[in-house]
Amino acid sequence: xxxxxxxxxxxxxxxxxxxxxxxxxxxxxxxxxxxxxxxxxxxxxxxxxxxxxxxxxxxxxxxxxxxxxxxxxxxxxxxxxxxxxxxxxxxxxxxxxxxxxxxxxxxxxxxx
Amino acid sequence: xxxxxxxxxxxxxxxxxxxxxxxxxxxxxxxxxxxxxxxxxxxxxxxxxxxxxxxxxxxxxxxxxxxxxxxxxxxxxxxxxxxxxxxxxxxxxxxxxxxxxxxxxxxxxxxxxxxxxxxxxxxxxxxxxxxxxxxxxxxxxxxxxxxxxxxxxxxxxxxxxxxxxxxxxxxxxxxxxxxxxxxxxxxxxxxxxxxxxxxxxxxxxxxxxxxxxxxxxxxxxxxxxxxxxxxxxxxxxxxxxxxxxxxxxxxxxxxxxxxxxxxxxxxxxxxxxxxxxxxxxxxxxxxxxxxxxxxxxxxxxxxxxxxxxxxxxxxxxxxxxxxxxxxxxxxxxxxxxxxxxxxxxxxxxxxxxxxxxxxxxxxxxxxxxxxxxxxxxxxxxxxxxxxxxxxxxxxxxxxxxxxxxxxxxxxxxxxxxxxxxxxxxxxxxxxxxxxxxxxxxxxxxxxxxxxxxxxxxxxxxxxxxxxxxxxxxxxxxxxxxxxxxxxxxxxxxxxxxxxxxxxxxxxxxxxxxxxxxxxxxxxxxx
Numbered sequence: 001x002x003x004x005x006x007x008x009x010x011x012x013x014x015x016x017x018x019x020x021x022x023x024x025x026x027x028x029x030x031x032x033x034x035x036x037x038x039x040x041x042x043x044x045x046x047x048x049x050x051x052x053x054x055x056x057x058x059x060x061x062x063x064x065x066x067x068x069x070x071x072x073x074x075x076x077x078x079x080x081x082x083x084x085x086x087x088x089x090x091x092x093x094x095x096x097x098x099x100x101x102x103x104x105x106x107x108x109x110x111x112x
Numbered sequence: 113x114x115x116x117x118x119x120x121x122x123x124x125x126x127x128x129x130x131x132x133x134x135x136x137x138x139x140x141x142x143x144x145x146x147x148x149x150x151x152x153x154x155x156x157x158x159x160x161x162x163x164x165x166x167x168x169x170x171x172x173x174x175x176x177x178x179x180x181x182x183x184x185x186x187x188x189x190x191x192x193x194x195x196x197x198x199x200x201x202x203x204x205x206x207x208x209x210x211x212x213x214x215x216x217x218x219x220x221x222x223x224x225x226x227x228x229x230x231x232x233x234x235x236x237x238x239x240x241x242x243x244x245x246x247x248x249x250x251x252x253x254x255x256x257x258x259x260x261x262x263x264x265x266x267x268x269x270x271x272x273x274x275x276x277x278x279x280x281x282x283x284x285x286x287x288x289x290x291x292x293x294x295x296x297x298x299x300x301x302x303x304x305x306x307x308x309x310x311x312x313x314x315x316x317x318x319x320x321x322x323x324x325x326x327x328x329x330x331x332x333x334x335x336x337x338x339x340x341x342x343x344x345x346x347x348x349x350x351x352x353x354x355x356x357x358x359x360x361x362x363x364x365x366x367x368x369x370x371x372x373x374x375x376x377x378x379x380x381x382x383x384x385x386x387x388x389x390x391x392x393x394x395x396x397x398x399x400x401x402x403x404x405x406x407x408x409x410x411x412x413x414x415x416x417x418x419x420x421x422x423x424x425x426x427x428x429x430x431x432x433x434x435x436x437x438x439x440x441x442x443x444x445x446x447x448x449x450x451x452x453x454x455x456x457x458x459x460x461x462x463x464x465x466x467x468x469x470x471x472x473x474x475x476x477x478x479x480x481x482x483x484x485x486x487x488x489x490x491x492x493x494x495x496x497x498x499x500x501x502x503x504x505x506x507x508x509x510x511x512x513x514x515x516x517x518x519x520x521x522x523x524x525x526x527x528x529x530x531x532x533x534x535x536x537x538x539x540x541x542x543x544x545x546x547x548x549x550x551x552x553x554x555x556x557x558x559x560x561x562x563x564x565x566x567x568x569x570x571x572x573x574x575x576x577x578x579x580x581x582x583x584x585x586x587x588x589x590x591x592x593x594x595x596x597x598x599x600x601x602x603x604x605x606x607x608x609x610x611x612x613x614x615x616x617x618x619x620x621x622x623x624x625x626x627x628x629x630x631x632x633x634x635x636x637x638x
Contacts, residue, residue, distance in 0.1 A: 077201040
């Protein structure tokens with residue numbers, strides 16, 4: 001390991017680095033990455049803040065029984081936790097299938 | 113009818129039993145052996161701060177879960193569900209909501225751009241000295257408030273479970289935790305987290321199965337017993353989400369605070385690459401989600417089987433609900449195991465915090481600013497160890513100084529500073545080309561100052577801690593919000609953007625293009 005690097009001695013990637021960064025393929029990759037992230041984040045907000053705001057807005061509704069004593073709020077709480085995990089899983093699934101192969105392809109171009 | 117523990121008569125809680133002390137020494141012995149081997153592999157700064165980037169995604173997932181599942185969340189949420197019912201579940205869901213956001217926004221770029229701390233990322237293309245100092249102050253403030261809350265909580269928990277005097281409990285936590293961090297660095301700290309996470313998950317799983325066994329493995333029977341004993345209100349939302357603005361603000365602090373917690377962010381440097389970082393978040397989210405799903409069952413079980421009066425008879429806040437139901441269902445030996453696991457949990461969380469606090473000083477301030485980035489490996493590791501000792505001693509002294517004080521608000525303060533000072537600067541530096549040095553510094557300062565001032569003037573500190581009551585005798589705050597994040601985080605983003613637009617830094621913009629290759633492809637990542 002070397003000592004802490006100053007920004008100037010980052011590994012120089014030469015002309016190819018600029019070409020890659022400016023290429024349509026790279027731009028598409030970055031745009032897609034953030035589109036997926038923002039979509040996932042929106043779904044997370046919908047599930048989590050939707051859950052909280054529903055409780056705040058309509059206590060009658062969530063206190064309604066769905067079983068002998070079980071209230072609607074209980075399955076909703078479980079769903080809010082499961083949703084967080086499922087969204088994380090979907091992102092990883094997308095990144096492994098779509099993002100990583102494109103990253104490898106672009107990195108391959110760089111080494112030429 | 114269900115059997116009920118008579119208050120004080122049947123419980124061995126609060127006395128050091130053979131089982132609790134035995135399990136505790138077994139866990140400490142195992143973790144110290146691991147520390148010994150880790151110490152032999154800890155020579156360079158990369159090994160000290162980042163375990164030589166040798167931790168696998170699965171191991172890091174467990175370690176992240178270990179860092180996050182504190183004794184406060186284990187004992188506290190079980191107690192909250194036992195006493196207040198459903199509101200504890202709302203609270204539990206909030207603690208998980210940050211993990212997906214951590215994945216979508218921060219995990220991969222952080223791994224690719226940084227070296228040891230989140231300040232590495234913020235300062236990547238900006239002027240080192242001002243940004244490092246601001247980010248390190250934000251990081252140290254977060255870690256310090258979180259540590260005080262943990263130390264004070266742990267002193268009283270250990271006192272309640274083992275009967276050890278508060279000051280000795282603080283000293284034991286300090287000495288054992290320092291042994292891990294000082295000698296074994298990040299590698300030992302990681303393994304301590306893994307062991308603790310596994311033990312905690314096993315302990316809570318057994319406890320959940322024991323509770324469910326009593327109710328024929330049907331949670332609805334458990335709910336029925338709770339409803340019969342304490343009324344249907346236990347299964348309905350209570351007063352936690354009475355004001356939507358307050359609820360959203362708490363949600364924002366919990367969600368985005370996670371994205372600015374230095375001891376969590378630091379973990380992403382221990383894995384080899386961004387792909388492993390990504391996978392480790394998935395594992396951590398699964399483990400933590402599972403933990404928060406089953407904790408309410410333990411809490412409801414404690415209410416139905418032990419009873420609220422017995423729980424509050426031992427400790428008014430309800431923290432002993434889980435240990436009490438453990439003893440009722442499986443005897444003093446299992447209580448001993450649960451108590452030892454809770455103690456190990458405290459040790460592990462404080463160890464992680466200490467390493468994060470030490471790195472913010474030694475890596476960001478000492479090496480990067482005072483030495484201008486020119487320090488030998490030997491000097492860097494020596495500085496890291498010195499900072500670790502200082503931080504560890506400070507933790508013990510602060511823990512003793514705040515004995516008996518109401519410090520619950522400090523967790524909220526830590527999350528608020530993390531969400532308002534650390535997170536906006538981190539995100540803007542990754543995604544926005546026009547972000548400038550002054551923008552970063554002012555964003556961090558705004559977030560940190562607003563968090564501190566607004567929490568000081570809130571009903572929690574101004575009202576409860578400082579005793580200002582309104583006409584109705586309720587705690588009164590000059591600012592009505594308990595959680596400032598909705599204001600402080602928004603202001604930090606606004607100030608960061610505004611100041612950046614008013615200043616111009618062509619060098620930083622040029623470097624942004626270069627940085628992209630590293631952010632998205634991992635080219636040149638350490």
